[in-house]
Amino acid sequence: MKIYLVGGAVRDELLGIAVKDRDWVVVGATPDEMVAKGYKQVGADFPVFLHPETREEYALARTERKQGHGYHGFTVYSAPDVTLEQDLKRRDLTINAMAQAEDGSLVDPFGGRKDLESRKLRHVSDAFSEDPLRILRTARFAARFQHLGFRVADETMALMQQMVTDGELGHLVPERVWQEIQRALNEVTPVTFFEVLKETGALAILVPELAENEDTFGNAMTALEATAKQGLSTECRFAALFYPLSPAQVRDRTAALKAPNDCRDLARLVVELAPFAGEHSLSAERVLELFNHADAWRRPERFGLLLETLACLPGGLMPDTRDRLERAMEQARAVDARSLIAEGFKGKALGEAIGRERLRVIGLALV
Template structure:
C-alpha cells in the first residue's frame, strides 16, 4: 500500500498558500484492506474512505471511462493494479495532477509544477472534454488565481469552447452547477469566472440573460464604462473587494438583467429595466435552484436598486413603501445587504470606484427611524388587527417625515 497526498494540497503548498483540505490517494490496495484498517467508506460511486482518526478522505487509485452524458456519465475502475500516473491523468488540470509521498517527494508526470511556475491553467489530457463540469471548474480556478497572474491555456479554452457548443453543459444538474457557481462567486476575483465562461461560450448557454448584457450601451454620464456587461463585471469585482457575502454577490451579478431586453432603438436609455428584469432574475434563480436568501435579495435588488441610488430624493411615503417591501422590521439584515449591493452598483463604474455613497447611511437612518415607532402605545389606545397595522404605518410615515426634515447628509 502506497499513500500519496494529491490535488489542491500539493498545488497550494507549492504556491506558498495555506493548505486547508487534504486529499489522499492509495495505490496498491483493496476495499477490504482499507476496511480492515478501520477506514470508513463514504463513496457511493467509487471507493472513498474516511481516516479513522483524522477524518481526511482517502480514495483508492482509479481509472474512469465515459459512459453517458454530463458530470455523472462515467464508470470507474479501482484495483490494486491501477498506478498513480493512471489515477492522476483523469484529473482536470496539470496543477491538480501532482502527488507527494510522506517525505514530500513530488510525482509530476504531466508537468504541473512547470505550469504553476508559468501561471498556466492547462488540461491534463483530451479526456478533459468528457466532463462538462470542468468548464465551470477551470473558470473558478481562473477566478481564484487571477491575482497571481494565472490564465487559461489557449488549447484548454478551445476544449472548453467545444464542450460549450456540444450540448453537454445542459446535462449538468442545477445542484452541481450551483455548487461551482457559488464557490466561484466567493473567490477573490469572481468577475474573472464570468469573463472566462463568456470567452468559451459557456455563459451564453448557462446564463444567456447575463451574456446578453455585453455590447448593450448605457448613458456615458452615469456609466463611463458604457457597456452593461462590463459594468456587471465591475460591480461583482467591487463586491469581492469589499468582502460581501454570497447573497450580495449573486444580486450584483443579476441586478441589471432587464437592460438586456431594451430594444436597440431605445439605447442607451433603459426605462423600467428594473421591472423588466424581474422575470429574468426569477428564471436564473430557478434554473440553478439558488438558496432562498439569494433568490429573494436578487429580486429585491433588481427591483429597487435605482430607489437606493435616489434615496435622498424619495418622498417619505416612497421610503416607507421601500422599507415595507424589505420587511425591515423583522429582517433588518436583508435591507442592509440591499444597501451594500446598491453601493457596489454605484462603485462599479469606470473611474468612480472610490466615490462616496451617502445614500447608504441615509437609508440606514430611515430604517432606524421607522423601527423606532413603538407598538405598545397604539395597543394602549385600543388599536388591533388591520386598524393597528394602519396606525403603525401612519406613525412610521410621521417618523420618516421628521427624519427627512432633520437628516443631514
Template sequence: MDIYLVGGAVRDQLLGRPVVDRDWVVVGATPEDMLAQGYRAVGKDFPVFLHGDTKEEYALARTERKTGRGYHGFAFHADPSVTVEQDLERRDLTINAIAQREDGTLVDPFGGVGDIEARVLRHVSDAFAEDPVRLLRVARFAARYAPLGFRVADETMALMRRMVDDGEVDHLVPERVWTETRKALAEPMPSAFLRVLRDSGALRVLFPEVDALYGVPQRPEYHPEVDTGIHEELVLDAAAALAPGDSLVGWCAFTHDLGKALTPADVLPRHIMHEQRGIEPVRAISARLKVPVEYAFMAEMVCKHHLNAHMALELRPTTILRLLDALGALRRPERLETFLLACMADKRGRLGSAQADYPQADFLRACRTAAASITSQPFVAQGLQGPAIGEAMKKAQATAIAGVPKPAP
C-alpha cells in the first residue's frame, strides 16, 4: 500500500502558498484494508476514508468513465491495480495532477510543475470536456491565480468553447453553478472569473443578465471605462480588495448594475432608473441559482439603493431612516456594513478611482448609531401605547440622524 499527497496541497506547496487542505490517494489497497487500519469510510460514490487522528481524506486510487450528461454522469472504478498515474489522469488541470510520495519526490506525468512555472492553467486530457463543472473550476482558479500571472492555455480555452457549443454546460445544475460562483467571488481577482466565462461563451449561458452588460455604454464623465461590462469587472475586483474572502459582498457587486442592460437605447448612455429596472433580473438570477436567502436579500438591497448611498450626504434624515429600515440595519448592523462595502466597490470600480474616498460610509454608520440609540422606554414612560410609540420613535430617530455632522467637503 502506497500513500501519496495529491492535488491542491502539492500545487500550493510548489507555489509557496499556505496549504489549507491535504488530500491523499492510496494505491494498492482495498476498502477492507483501510477499515482494518482504523480509517472510517465516508465516500458514497467511491471509496473515501477519514484518517482516525487527522480526519484528512484518503481516497483509493480510481479511474472514471463518462456514462451520461452533466456532473453526475460518471462511473468510477477503484481496485488495488489502479496506479497513481491513472488516478492523476482523471483530474482537471495539470497543476492539480501532481502527487508527492512519502519521501517528498513528485509524480508529475502531465507536466504540472512546468505549467506552474509557466503560470498556465492547462487541462490534463480531453476527458476534461466530460464534466462541465471543470469549466467553472478553471474560471475560479483564474480568479485565484491571475494575480500571480496565470492564464488559461489556448488549447484549454478552445476545448471549453467546444463544451459550450456542444451544450455540455447546459446540463450544469444550479447548485454547482452557485457553489463555484460563490467561491470565485471570494478569490482575489473575480474579474478573471468573468473574463474566462465570457471568452469561453459560458457567461451568456450561465449568466445572461451579466453577459448583457458588455457593450452597454455609460456616461464617460462618471465612468471613464464607458463599457458597463468593464465596470462590472472593476467593481468585482474592488469588492475583493475591500472585503477579502467575502462572497456576500462579492455577490452584491456581481448583481448591482443588472438594470443597465435594460436601459432603453434612446436614453443611453444615461441610465435613469436602472436601479429599479435591476430588481427583476436580480430576483431572477438569485432564484435560478437558488442562492441563500441573505444573498438574495442583500443583492436586491444594493441594486435598489446603491445610488442612495452615493447621495447620502444630500438625503433627508427621513430618507436615510427608510434606507436603514429597508436594510434592517438597526437590528443587524452587519447588513449596513455589507451594503456599504458593495457601494464603495461600485464607487471605486471605475477607471482612475481605485482609491477614491467614500465619506458616505462613515456618515451612514454614524446615522445608524444615532438612530439605534433611540429606545422605546421614554415614550412608554410618557404613557404612549401601541402604534403611537413607533411613530414617536421614528420622529426621534429622524431627529437624531439630522444631528449627525456631515464631513467637510
C-alpha cells in the first residue's frame, strides 16, 4: 500500500500558495485494509476514508468510465490493481493531476509542473469532455489564477467550445451550476470566470441574458469587478452581476439557477432600485419610499448590503449620498412607536403617525 498527496495541495505548494486542504490517494489497498488501520469509510459512490487522527480524506485509487449523461453518469472502478497514473488521468487539468510520494518526490505523468511554469490551464486527456461541469471548473480556476498570469490553453478552449456546440451543458443540473458560480464569485478575479464562459459559448446557454449584447455584459462585469475589489459578500457580487437586467429577467434567471433566497432577494432589490442610485437630489419622500420598498425596517442588514452594492454600480451611489442615507436610516429606525401609542395613536392612525415621524426625521438627516 502506498499513499500519495494529490491534486490542489501539490499544485498550491509548487506555486508557493498556502495549502488549505489536503487530499490523499491510496494505491494497492482494499476497503477492509483501510478499516483495519482505523480509517472510517465515508464515501458512498466510491471508497473514501477519513484518517483516524487528522480527519483528512484518503481515497482509494480509482478509474471512471462514462456510462450516461450528467454528474452521476460514470461507472467507478476501485481496486488494488488501479495505478496512480490511472487515477491521475481521470482528473480535469494537468496542474491538478500531480502527486507527491511519501518521500517528497513529485509524480507528474501529464506535464502539470511544466504547465504551472508556463501558466497554462490544459486538460489531461480527452476524457475531459465526458463531464460538462469541467467547463465551469476550468473557468473557475482561470478566475482563481488569472492574477498570476494563467490562461486557458488553446486546445482546451477549443475542446470546451466543441462540448458546448455538442449540447453537453444541457445535462448539467442547476444545483451544480450554482455551486460553481457561487465559488467563482469569490475567486480573486471573478470577472474572468464569466469571460471564459462567454468565449466558450457556455454563458449564452447558462445565463443568456448576460450574453445578449456587449453593453449588458460589460456593465455587469464592471459592477462585479467593483464588488470584488471591495471584498463584498457573495450576495452583493451576485446582485451586481444581474443589475443590468430587467426585474423579470432577474426573477426568472435566479429561479432557474436555483440561487439561494438571500441572493435572489438582493438581486431583485438592486435591479429595482438601481435607478435611485443615480439620482442627484434626494427628497425625504423619495428616501422613505426607498426604505419602505427595501423593507429596511425589518431587514436592516440586507439594506446595508443593498447600499454597498448600489455604490459599486457604474454611475451608482456616491459616498456622500450613501452616508446621508445611512444617517437617515439610523434616525428613522429610532422612531419610537411606544411614545406615539402613549399619545393615543392606534391601528391605522398609528401606522400613519409612524410614517409622518419617520418622514420628518429623514428630512432633518438629509440636510
